Amino acid sequence: MNELIFFLVVGLLSLVFQSSVLGKILPFEYKPDVALLVVIWIGVKGDYFYGILSVFTLGLAMDLLSGSPLGLFPVIYLSAFLFVSYVNQSFDVERLGLGWSITIVTCFVSFCMVFLARWLGGQILFESSIIKLIILKTILTSLGLLIVKPVLDGAWKGYSKVIGAS
């Protein structure tokens, strides 16, 4: 249960950070999806059951803090979580140093899913600038791992000490 609280708090804080400060530091469209990095981190480190619950909640909150149709980000984040969780169990991502590859693939596919859903929903037409947006956002989000991973690892270590977990 403590794990779930940690995931939810960290996830929701990342959303608040994204919707307020981050867009003023970096170009609005290309700002990294910190919440997705949190999802990937949970997929590697977290318990499956608490992970999936927190990721779903995070997706719903993301829907409400963005213009997304309700249900889009829960599906995307759950898919990302399941993919990362599966790869991690099969290959031990951290030991083999696959973090970067997993992050890049997950980000790219997740961002493609956003536009695919909007296109299928009749909300947008295909524009070449979308590909540029997806690629740049994937690069920036993946680079965000440099900051987000140590912060989350540190926060998790501290939290574990406080609650006395292993």
Added chain:
Amino acid sequence: MPRSIKDLIVAVVLLSFGLVLLFSSFEKGRSGTFVSVIYSVFKPIQQTVTFVEERVTNLFKSYIWLVGVNKKNGELADEVRKLRTEIVSLKEKELENRRLKRVLELKNRLDFPTVVAQVIGQDASGFFRTILINKGSDEGVLPDMAVTVPEGIVGKINRSSAVMAQVMMITDPSMSVDCRVERTRDRGLLTGSYSYSCLLQYVNKEADLKNGDLVVTSGLDGIFPRGLVVGTLQSVRLSEHGLFQEAVVNPSAKLSEIEEVIVILGIQGGFSMEPGLESKN
């Protein structure tokens, strides 16, 4: 990875729930209890973060930038710092006063009941062009209401809860606004675009459009009252198949810098066709 049937069921149930939500929400924006609860939780956090952010920005402007000046000016440093702090503070207040004065002027000019709201956040994902405002259905703010600033229109309410609402801006590709070119009176459909800010499409091929022409709302889309400024034409060209003209439109409102907006309260998506602002200008 699912390790048991239970895990698999949880994943399938949540995915299905997500898909059901997704397909049902494509029809139209919902603003039920769930939305209200989440927005109620986020509003104080967003407001606090915005408040702290403003203070930190002010601190940077008024103090940290002045560290270099302090060193150079030795004994006058304290006095300079105090004066600069006051100037920055006064300038901030002056700018705020000017903004609010313009907002008030527009509010008085509008024929419709309005409410002024503060921008407290922007789209979290970056894929959609939305902003969050600190007024909701408690103040009469409901989906499909027009949102504007003195310089031009901003967008429409996408979702609202009791205390907070989300505005879909005109630059989002899913937005469309029925517009007229003010000089020629030709109509066109303004849509958002990822490549450009906005695109005015389906304009009569024979229309005499020129760069710099002002684009205003036509009032025919049932959301925006007639005569509100949208932007200016930037580059005019024939559409892909040559049947219409289209033009890139530069929005008059600086959408990335908005701090306060006016929500035009009225019947959702059903304004009357009475003359709006044009007759008053």
